[in-house]
Amino acid sequence: MLPLAVLLQTAPQHGPPPSNAVAQSAIAELRSPYCPGLMLEVCPSPQAELLRDSIRDLAAAGETKDEIVAWMLDRHGEEWRAIPRRSGVGLWAWIVPPLALLGAGAWLARRGSRLRRTAPPPVTPGEISPADQARLDAELRELERIG
Amino acid sequence: MTGIGEVALWIALLVSAWGMAMAFVGGRVDRGDLVLAGERSILAVFGLLVVSSGAIIAAFLGNEYRYNYVAGYSNRELSVFYKVTGLWAGQTGSLVFWALLLALFSSLVVLQNRQRNREFMPYVAGTLLGVLLFFLVVIVAASNPFKLLDFTPLDGRGLNPQLQNYWMTIHPPTLYLGFTAFTIPFAFAVSALLSGRLDTRWITTTRRWTLLAWFFLTNGIIFGMMWAYVELGWGGWWFWDPVENASVLPWLTGTAFLHSVMIQEKRGMLKMWNVLLILGTFLLSIFATFLTRSGLIESVHSFAQNLTIAWIFLGFLSFLILLSAGLVWWRRDRLQSDNQLESFVSREAAFIGNNLLFIGAMFAILWGTMFPLISEGITGQKISVGPPFFDRVNVPIGLLLLALLGIGPVIAWRKATARNLRRNLAVPVGVSLTVGAILWVTGVRHVYALLTFALGAFVLATIVTEFWKGTRARARIEGENAALALVHMVQRNRRRYGGYIVHVGLVVGFMGFAGKAFYVERQAAIRPGESIEVRSPFGHGYRLTYQDMSAYPATNMTKLIASVRVERDGVRVGTLTAEKRSYRQREEVASEVGIRRAWNEDLYLILAGIDNPNGVLDGTNRQPLATFRVLVNPLVPWIWAGGFIMAVGTLIALWSTSEPGRRGPPAQARQPAASRPRRPELVEA
Amino acid sequence: MTLFVLSVLLAGVSTLWVVHPIFARKLALLADVERADVLDAESRKSVALSSLREIEYDREAGKLDETDYRALHGQLAAEAMQAIRASDYVHTPGDEGRHACGFRNPPGSRFCGGCGTRLA
Numbered sequence: 001m002l003p004l005a006v007l008l009q010t011a012p013q014h015g016p017p018p019s020n021a022v023a024q025s026a027i028a029e030l031r032s033p034y035c036p037g038l039m040l041e042v043c044p045s046p047q048a049e050l051l052r053d054s055i056r057d058l059a060a061a062g063e064t065k066d067e068i069v070a071w072m073l074d075r076h077g078e079e080w081r082a083i084p085r086r087s088g089v090g091l092w093a094w095i096v097p098p099l100a101l102l103g104a105g106a107w108l109a110r111r112g113s114r115l116r117r118t119a120p121p122p123v124t125p126g127e128i129s130p131a132d133q134a135r136l137d138a139e140l141r142e143l144e145r146i147g
Numbered sequence: 148m149t150g151i152g153e154v155a156l157w158i159a160l161l162v163s164a165w166g167m168a169m170a171f172v173g174g175r176v177d178r179g180d181l182v183l184a185g186e187r188s189i190l191a192v193f194g195l196l197v198v199s200s201g202a203i204i205a206a207f208l209g210n211e212y213r214y215n216y217v218a219g220y221s222n223r224e225l226s227v228f229y230k231v232t233g234l235w236a237g238q239t240g241s242l243v244f245w246a247l248l249l250a251l252f253s254s255l256v257v258l259q260n261r262q263r264n265r266e267f268m269p270y271v272a273g274t275l276l277g278v279l280l281f282f283l284v285v286i287v288a289a290s291n292p293f294k295l296l297d298f299t300p301l302d303g304r305g306l307n308p309q310l311q312n313y314w315m316t317i318h319p320p321t322l323y324l325g326f327t328a329f330t331i332p333f334a335f336a337v338s339a340l341l342s343g344r345l346d347t348r349w350i351t352t353t354r355r356w357t358l359l360a361w362f363f364l365t366n367g368i369i370f371g372m373m374w375a376y377v378e379l380g381w382g383g384w385w386f387w388d389p390v391e392n393a394s395v396l397p398w399l400t401g402t403a404f405l406h407s408v409m410i411q412e413k414r415g416m417l418k419m420w421n422v423l424l425i426l427g428t429f430l431l432s433i434f435a436t437f438l439t440r441s442g443l444i445e446s447v448h449s450f451a452q453n454l455t456i457a458w459i460f461l462g463f464l465s466f467l468i469l470l471s472a473g474l475v476w477w478r479r480d481r482l483q484s485d486n487q488l489e490s491f492v493s494r495e496a497a498f499i500g501n502n503l504l505f506i507g508a509m510f511a512i513l514w515g516t517m518f519p520l521i522s523e524g525i526t527g528q529k530i531s532v533g534p535p536f537f538d539r540v541n542v543p544i545g546l547l548l549l550a551l552l553g554i555g556p557v558i559a560w561r562k563a564t565a566r567n568l569r570r571n572l573a574v575p576v577g578v579s580l581t582v583g584a585i586l587w588v589t590g591v592r593h594v595y596a597l598l599t600f601a602l603g604a605f606v607l608a609t610i611v612t613e614f615w616k617g618t619r620a621r622a623r624i625e626g627e628n629a630a631l632a633l634v635h636m637v638q639r640n641r642r643r644y645g646g647y648i649v650h651v652g653l654v655v656g657f658m659g660f661a662g663k664a665f666y667v668e669r670q671a672a673i674r675p676g677e678s679i680e681v682r683s684p685f686g687h688g689y690r691l692t693y694q695d696m697s698a699y700p701a702t703n704m705t706k707l708i709a710s711v712r713v714e715r716d717g718v719r720v721g722t723l724t725a726e727k728r729s730y731r732q733r734e735e736v737a738s739e740v741g742i743r744r745a746w747n748e749d750l751y752l753i754l755a756g757i758d759n760p761n762g763v764l765d766g767t768n769r770q771p772l773a774t775f776r777v778l779v780n781p782l783v784p785w786i787w788a789g790g791f792i793m794a795v796g797t798l799i800a801l802w803s804t805s806e807p808g809r810r811g812p813p814a815q816a817r818q819p820a821a822s823r824p825r826r827p828e829l830v831e832a
Numbered sequence: 833m834t835l836f837v838l839s840v841l842l843a844g845v846s847t848l849w850v851v852h853p854i855f856a857r858k859l860a861l862l863a864d865v866e867r868a869d870v871l872d873a874e875s876r877k878s879v880a881l882s883s884l885r886e887i888e889y890d891r892e893a894g895k896l897d898e899t900d901y902r903a904l905h906g907q908l909a910a911e912a913m914q915a916i917r918a919s920d921y922v923h924t925p926g927d928e929g930r931h932a933c934g935f936r937n938p939p940g941s942r943f944c945g946g947c948g949t950r951l952a
Binding site: 028029031038039042044046049052079081082083084089090092093094096097098100101104105108109112113144 | 379380381382383386488491496499503504506507510511514515518522525526528529530531532533534535536540544625639670738753755756774776
């Protein structure tokens with residue numbers, strides 16, 4: 001916990017300014033037209049930096065993330081959208097994983113409670129004889145000895 | 148002379164086919180000689196693959212560019228080190244290397260089990276030889292490293308500069324060690340299904356193999372992250388690239404398996420689930436190899452597209468799925484639980500929840516990775532699924548896992564009472580809320596980051612309490628002093644306490660991931676003497692002053708090196724260099740970043756561009772304008788620290804106590820004859 | 833030429849090595865040196881005893897309260913004693929043909945009358 005405590009003393013004073021955050025989230029949703037296969041966020045090309053700059057300017061001018069993304073896709077083409085839309089075919093990408101998780105969870109819960117209802121009542125064993133108890137103790141000591 | 152390597156591959160192919168047949172037939176008709184022939188075949192295949200791999204390395208060292216493979220991945224100027232590691236630099240060689248590792252592990256299994264697990268061994272040997280046979284067929288049919296060129300070039304094309312890195316030489320072998328080691332528990336599971344011995348023996352006897360496989364896979368993934376971080380020069384360590392995802396899929400199912408086998412060992416439950424998990428883990432590791440080599444999905448990692456290989460892998464994968472499903476269906480009666488879940492508030496239920504989350508994450512990643520293909524197949528429209536998708540889907544699952552990580556250890560097996568649970572969780576929850584509150588007060592508003600730190604503190608608090616209470620209990624029960632009690636406690640339960648240490652590593656790593664929420668970035672084009680300033684999220688400021696640019700012609704490349712003076716809050720703390728390298732042979736340009744590491748953050752410097760680089764080389768451009776990208780990456784060192792802690796924890800668990808049934812003579816063997824056991828019937832009467 | 837000789841040598845040695853057991857009637861073991869029932873009994877015993885030890889620690893650490901502890905302890909102690917008897921029994925020489933738990937089942941039984949395990 002000590003490192004955490006030290007971290008806390010120097011923890012972030014301010015979050016990033018809002019327009020910067022908007023720009024960042026817009027950039028994160030776009031692929032780079034200048035580096036094949038790379039996200040705009042990490043593309044090292046100078047053109048990509050110009051594009052990132054324009055996006056920052058738009059964000060500073062008060063545009064929302066969705067407006068900026070739409071602006072970029074208008075200019076360069078729909079294929080640079082990095083994550084599926086929340087409508088049409090793209091919606092399936094978003095809803096299937098959580099639905100699968102919820103479905104599996106519900107199935108497990110039902111199965112578990114059915115099993116529990118049909119489970120036999122736990123055996124209530126009688127007292128253990130002193131001889132057995134002594135033997136158990138000896139075996140436990142043996143287990144302890146050999147690890 | 149290196150041609151012997153190809154001959155060895157063909158002999159290995161025939162021997163593995165022969166051995167597989169002998170082992171399965173020998174196991175079926177109880178013929179010890181046939182089984183021995185099968186087991187010897189494994190050792191023979193290993194020997195032959197050593198010859199073959201040796202020949203590949205010799206071809207690299209001897210600059211034999213008549214081989215397509217050597218010419219494609221080496222040249223005369225390449226250092227000896229990278230010539231040796233050329234064995235796994237490209238697709239064809241890496242498949243031979245893969246088969247070599249599998250044969251090595253298979254041979255160790257044969258030697259380990261000459262006296263024990265004999266009922267399993269015929270089918271284990273047969274299964275292992277079957278997998279080896281598959282890889283050898285792929286190698287000779289579609290990916291032969293000894294393929295000759297029509298002519299002998301004077302020099303090779305050289306190794307891709309991005310692969311000329313320490314982490315890149317160690318990352319693939321570690322990953323392959325993990326994938327191949329998972330073949331061993333898989334083979335035992337298949338053998339258990341075939342022979343019908345479906346008690347816990349196949350699990351306990353392969354426990355160390357499973358842990359070893361997990362150890363290598365975990366480290367392989369982390370080494371890959373380190374490589375991406377220092378070599379790709381994008382400032383990140385994980386990009387949700389299809390091939391990265393593919394390596395994580397078997398890791399997730401393997402981790403689920405490590406946890407769920409404990410329920411079977413303790414309570415005789417989840418037998419079918421465990422079989423399915425290990426079959427799935429192996430299938431996913433084959434799937435990962437397929438994805439890497441088929442070129443089916445756009446990825447920065449892909450080896451060149453090879454459709455023959457893609458089809459062979461797809462065929463093998465389908466065959467394996469059908470075979471696994473058939474075997475499990477056939478043996479479904481013997482895979483019933485011995486016991487029932489007694490309560491939803493129990494360690495069993497927590498483990499089941501853990502499995503649900505791991506499989507949920509696996510499914511989400513698999514779904515996102517395949518979605519572009521699926522959407523294209525169905526609608527004809529290719530939809531990209533980029534990193535933000537995976538972050539959004541997996542971060543909530545990760546946070547739930549963190550929460551469960553803290554609750555799991557304090558719940559008792561079978562049935563826990565709510566009152567006890569409340570009492571045991573009071574302190575950790577208090578710690579967690581305090582940490583969250585302090586972070587809130589200091590201005591952290593990022594929800595996921597806040598939750599990660601609060602839950603992380605929660606987990607650490609439960610683990611510390613676990614160690615403390617366990618030590619105290621032991622000190623009281625055994626009458627030992629605290630230090631001795633701690634050591635003995637860990638020694639007697641290595642898997643449990645080693646596991647807790649792995650959890651600590653995971654939490655530290657997660658906190659490192661959360662640091663990404665606070666990264667800061669600046670990019671600017673400046674001339675020597677000018678500076679860039681960035682402010683760290685921890686509050687201090689950095690000023691980076693561009694000093695000069697120098698040119699170094701080396702044997703196979705030209706380096707342009709910018710040196711930058713770094714001041715922290717006005718105090719000079721050092722110099723960073725960032726390079727652009729242009730490789731003559733391959734006409735490629737690569738960047739080398741400069742990283743200043745502190746315990747809590749990295750200052751990461753990228754030389755993004757140079758104006759008129761030729762002028763720098765011939766001395767006419769004395770004040771070159773350079774574009775720098777500066778990043779402050781908070782908590783990145785914690786990711787590596789977390790990985791290291793996880794490795795230590797796994798080693799502790801791996802250094803396991805012996806298997807049950809191999810503890811030497813039973814207690815009563817040392818007892819006097821008078822106390823010999825009575826017959827149980829008499830006890831019952 | 834050397835390549836040819838080497839290839840033949842490699843093929844010959846490999847073939848001899850993997851075919852030899854069949855001609856020489858060299859056998860691999862088909863069953864463990866230690867009897868399967870002994871191994872099973874030993875592993876059941878060690879699991880039962882470890883569980884018993886674990887609840888001891890769980891009570892001491894405050895994870896189990898007294899009532900739960902008593903109930904679990906009785907149950908686990910009974911299981912452990914059964915496992916110990918089975919283990920003792922398989923170690924007693926001269927009693928072949930019994931189930932691992934020690935119970936002598938009538939021929940053709942589908943389940944063991946002593947411990948309820950399904951019989952092969």
